[in-house]
Amino acid sequence: MEVMQARYGPNGECPAVAISPSTVEEAFWLTVKAVNLSETLRTVVIVLSEGLLGLQRAVVDVPDDYSTIELEERPRPTMAPTEYNGAYIANQLTDVPPIADFGSGYKSIINTVGIQPPGGGDGSIHGLRLDNQEFTIRRLHEKILSRQDEIIMTERHQVEDAEVIYVAFGTQAQSALAAMQQARARGIKAGVLRLITIWPFPEEVVRECCANVRAVVVPEMNLGQVRLLVVNALTDSEAAVVGVNHVDSTFIEPGEILAKTEEVLQ
């Protein structure tokens, strides 16, 4: 699973929001969530799925009437059209600037390429200037980072007394939960921290849950991309961070996670 590509794929220094469903039904609801986040934050949100989920068939519970799904709206301008200076004007680094609908009487130029729009500082700057570029790129980051609490979603399972925690996401979270139960049955205090939001990476949550455990096991469908991020989050901890990795498109079995647990705890 290309975790790093979701974050570092675009050219230019630009942040990312990526969320990773672990069941078919969750894929539905997280897509709704992704649309809402993308509207309110005015940013691309990636639903980071994987082949093992895409190929699953499942009975899911979705609303009969889709109009009951709550959708959020992007910020729209409230000033007069003559005072609207484009879709990127912000005064604070944390702002999500209003963007006008086409045909609404406001002129919006939407840029997806390197020509930096006016957008810096006092809102009166008109032209293509380097300070706009600096301001805009820092703002694109700050608007995400300053709203981490709204964006970051995680799920904790029996982490309170755990001596080993499985940090898992995507379909591998299902294997991790099964492995946790098998480990508990054998007397190993295991817990699961399921990452739903992958980017921005829930570093604080990982630190909070895992700083005082003996070991962290990260099962993932690559050669250890999230494991690196976990290692980075736990630099001040003595917890051993190990991975269980598949790159052959087959599920990581709970038994494999359990075997790795026993190996690392010895």
Added chain:
Amino acid sequence: MSAEIEAPTTAGTKPGRKPDPMTPLDELVARYADLPDKSFRYCPGCGLGMAQSALMRAFHRLQLDINQVASAGGSGCYSIMAHYFQSSHVHGSHGRGCAVATGMKLARPELTVLTLQGDGDLLAIGGNHFIHAARRNIDITVICFNNFGFGDTGGQLAPTTPRGSLTKTSPFGMPEEAFDPCKLAIGAGASFVARSTVAHPVHLTKTLAEAIAWKGFAFVEVLQHCHVLWGRRNGMPEAMDMLNFYREKSAFNSADIPPDERFGSAVYEPDGDQDISFVLGVLHKQERPELTEELAKMRQRVMAAGADGDGA
């Protein structure tokens, strides 16, 4: 010349009123343009300014409300043109103009949607988006500013560079056959296809107006000179050289020109073989069901069948 001074009879023009094609530019600028404070980013003598003025006159002929116009484009010299209009615009990634415009038109069918694109942008990296938008017959107007190369990046060869001509990346002559963009558009299913040049401003205005008023996918190839990067390497270093070149090599479409002679793959060796001519005017027009209308009908049918119905 008669085609050039003929009064327009374009759908959308208010009845009983024939907007004067010679409306002062100041008036048009006030109504449609949003000009920069300092200088234009076009090179001196560039054909894009002439194309922009023709586009404003086309808006004027159709009496369009500029707030109800939206455009999309990719990357190229022409990109800045959309910034000089009062209408909204999406400056998409390179070549994605047709894809973005398709989305815009689907979301807001009431808007007049244009793409402003260059030949390299539209026909090279954006070729796939172009042919599928044409196939779908979605009601957008694709305006291709053909300057025989990639201008914004320094004059490299493009799919429209005449075979034999010199560019930065073909210093010994372009070795490949060129596209005829109009032929490609017709092949892909465009319902309206026309060609004009910036050396024929009245014809260009009329053609653009007719294309914008067309219900369905309309394509206009605008031959727009780049004397700086293409002309200079091919014996036409001044803007006037190239304008004269377009005038000499152009003929207006008529029944006298056999259909297969209206298109061609240009050959232009500065000191050798030359086989280059342009047939201007409407080259193809065929009404077909339009995508947003078809989707609206489908939506009505499906909704009428109820939540459990399959709409079939």
